[in-house]
Amino acid sequence: xxxxxxxxxxxxxxxxxxxxxxxxxLGFSQSRYANYINDEREPDLATFVRICRLLxxxxxxxxGYDDPPPPAAEEDRLRQRIxxxxxxxxxxxxxxxxxxxxxLCAARSPG
Numbered sequence: 807x808x809x810x811x812x813x814x815x816x817x818x819x820x821x822x823x824x825x826x827x828x829x830x831x832l833g834f835s836q837s838r839y840a841n842y843i844n845d846e847r848e849p850d851l852a853t854f855v856r857i858c859r860l861l862x863x864x865x866x867x868x869x870g871y872d873d874p875p876p877p878a879a880e881e882d883r884l885r886q887r888i889x890x891x892x893x894x895x896x897x898x899x900x901x902x903x904x905x906x907x908x909x910l911c912a913a914r915s916p917g
Contacts, residue, residue, distance in 0.1 A: 811845040813868045817861040822887035831860055831894055862886065 818828045829839035841847040842857070849857060858865050892900060 809845075809870060810848075810868055811843040813870065814857060814861065815843045817863050817868070820883060820886070821861065821890045822883075823861075823890065827894075828857075828860065832856060862890065 814828075815825060818825065823831075825839060825843055826836055829836050832839065842849050848854075854865060854868075858868055861868075892903065895903060
């Protein structure tokens with residue numbers, strides 16, 4: 807599984823997630839996730855699938871079986887970051903984020 811750790815780390819970065827944040831969202835210790843991204847240990851299949859789901863990617867891509875898609879446009883990457891962040895928010899924080907986004911949209915609308 808050479809390079810898997812690098813691909814996991816790169817995918818997390820594409821979503822705007824640090825290694826520490828990925829570990830937190832998975833409920834892993836930082837050292838456990840570090841073992842995976844440093845290619846020191848390989849996750850079992852169920853763990854690997856969980857990581858791929860969190861990183862919104864498929865196992866084939868992380869394993870290097872698919873040609874990587876062309877780099878996403880900045881807009882797509884930003885939408886992915888916002889979506890990933892929203893899934894980690896509690897209800898009150900999500901409500902606040904929605905109010906902020908509504909205000910941003912209203913400010914951009916022609917009046």
